[in-house]
Amino acid sequence: MVSGGGMQVLLLGAGGREHALAWKIAQSPLLAALTVLPGSDGMALLPKTHCVPGNAADTAAVLSLAAQIKPDLVVIGPEAPLAAGVSDALRDAGYNVAAPSQAAARLESSKIFSKSFMTSHGIPTADFAIAVTPEDAAQKIALWDVEGAGIVVKADGLAAGKGVVVTHDRAEAIATVDAFMRDPACSVKSDMLLLEEKITGREVSAFALCDGHGFVTIGYACDYKRVNDGDLGPNTGGMGGYAPENWPSTAARTFIEDHIFARVVEGMAAAGTPYCGFLFAGLMIDGDDVNVIEFNTRFGDPEAQILLPMIEDDLLPLLLAAAEGTLEGQNPPQLKSGSAVHVVMTSEGYPETFGTGMRLGEEISLPAEMLAGGSNDNALLFIAGARKDGDTWQNTGGRVLGITATGSNVAEAREKAYAALHRIHFTGAHWRSDIGR
Numbered sequence: 001m002v003s004g005g006g007m008q009v010l011l012l013g014a015g016g017r018e019h020a021l022a023w024k025i026a027q028s029p030l031l032a033a034l035t036v037l038p039g040s041d042g043m044a045l046l047p048k049t050h051c052v053p054g055n056a057a058d059t060a061a062v063l064s065l066a067a068q069i070k071p072d073l074v075v076i077g078p079e080a081p082l083a084a085g086v087s088d089a090l091r092d093a094g095y096n097v098a099a100p101s102q103a104a105a106r107l108e109s110s111k112i113f114s115k116s117f118m119t120s121h122g123i124p125t126a127d128f129a130i131a132v133t134p135e136d137a138a139q140k141i142a143l144w145d146v147e148g149a150g151i152v153v154k155a156d157g158l159a160a161g162k163g164v165v166v167t168h169d170r171a172e173a174i175a176t177v178d179a180f181m182r183d184p185a186c187s188v189k190s191d192m193l194l195l196e197e198k199i200t201g202r203e204v205s206a207f208a209l210c211d212g213h214g215f216v217t218i219g220y221a222c223d224y225k226r227v228n229d230g231d232l233g234p235n236t237g238g239m240g241g242y243a244p245e246n247w248p249s250t251a252a253r254t255f256i257e258d259h260i261f262a263r264v265v266e267g268m269a270a271a272g273t274p275y276c277g278f279l280f281a282g283l284m285i286d287g288d289d290v291n292v293i294e295f296n297t298r299f300g301d302p303e304a305q306i307l308l309p310m311i312e313d314d315l316l317p318l319l320l321a322a323a324e325g326t327l328e329g330q331n332p333p334q335l336k337s338g339s340a341v342h343v344v345m346t347s348e349g350y351p352e353t354f355g356t357g358m359r360l361g362e363e364i365s366l367p368a369e370m371l372a373g374g375s376n377d378n379a380l381l382f383i384a385g386a387r388k389d390g391d392t393w394q395n396t397g398g399r400v401l402g403i404t405a406t407g408s409n410v411a412e413a414r415e416k417a418y419a420a421l422h423r424i425h426f427t428g429a430h431w432r433s434d435i436g437r
């Protein structure tokens with residue numbers, strides 16, 4: 001039920017992805033007010049938007065805020081509230097929630113559940129074996145063509161991007177097993193491992209919005225995970241990305257809808273854990289051959305900052321339909337033609353792989369008009385790890401901010417994004433210069 005004066009929307013999350021979601025939702029003529037827990041000083045500048053401090057993964061805090069604002073719709077950005085059961089508690093209390101339940105979120109939170117689900121529902125994915133002890137893993141690796149075919153060693157469970165090693169080196173594979181299963185000093189800990197066939201091709205993130213029994217496709221984006229140009233350096237949460245032009249092919253897109261998104265939605269409904277909200281399929285595409293690398297149960301970050309600015313239509317009716325289970329018959333959102341490019345600026349030291357710490361608290365010089373209402377004609381600025389102290393901005397996290405520009409092709413979008421980025425300065429700022437090249 002949407003009240004007469006427009007919709008009250010509650011958004012959970014604080015990062016660049018949530019800033020992009022808030023920016024998009026705030027443009028809706030159907031919106032009365034958007035409340036974000038905890039939001040950011042960037043989101044607070046959006047029209048009809050206010051931010052409330054607190055922890056989005058604290059069920060009691062979220063329920064208490066929801067009781068005050070009585071949202072017509074709750075949108076959840078990050079995975080932590082899903083794993084904590086926040087979406088279930090909200091749904092049990094009668095709210096419309098555009099996000100998966102804790103049980104459905106196992107598609108991301110357990111890699112073994114996810115692989116088993118794919119196998120039993122005919123969703124194409126790399127062959128794999130499960131290892132339950134280090135000895136079991138060692139025996140399986142001894143029989144594996146590691147040098148020729150390569151091997152992927154994956155920790156079960158959420159590991160903040162650090163739980164995957166792809167290698168052709170047998171000693172490294174064994175050392176990874178030891179680190180993940182035995183080494184108390186290793187940040188990744190896992191009782192069970194996945195050993196996977198290494199697959200090759202071009203990677204893309206594919207997104208759908210699901211309502212428990214159906215879905216609409218949102219779009220495709222390519223993300224850059226390594227910290228430095230040329231895909232060098234440690235893995236990060238994502239350094240930027242672009243919307244590919246005329247790729248994947250029409251045939252591949254049809255395959256993805258019929259053999260991946262539809263099968264997830266049908267399989268999860270059949271299992272009694274219907275899937276609702278954004279579904280993120282990390283894909284490897286080689287010619288017409290499509291395989292799923294992983295599912296995430298949320299919009300991507302930075303993919304949301306790439307795709308949301310490309311959506312022409314109001315997203316709020318689709319988000320509400322996803323939450324209410326009424327997506328059937330709705331058209332997927334219309335995307336702008338051309339492309340979008342997003343470039344992330346990070347703090348010095350990110351991603352802190354060697355425990356060296358990050359250079360935080362630096363003053364950021366940024367053109368005020370870039371944040372006025374969240375946009376200008378050339379580029380959008382999304383805040384991730386930064387806060388406003390009086391009139392000055394400071395960096396507070398690894399990924400500090402990101403710039404998105406759209407254009408008639410990747411090259412034009414890229415030029416506009418970098419031109420805007422070069423107007424922003426802070427000590428220690430780092431970015432990749434090869435996004436979309």
Ligand code: AMP
Pocket residue numbers: 126152161163164166196197198199200203282293294
């Ligand atoms: P994940 O954490 O599952 O997204 O894996 C991180 C990265 O490891 C992916 O983005 C891929 O680049 C790579 N990767 C994961 N699984 C495979 C695989 N089976 N074959 C090749 N590369 C993989």
Ligand code: GLY
Pocket residue numbers: 223237238296299300301302303
């Ligand atoms: N960009 C990858 C992610 O959101 O996990």
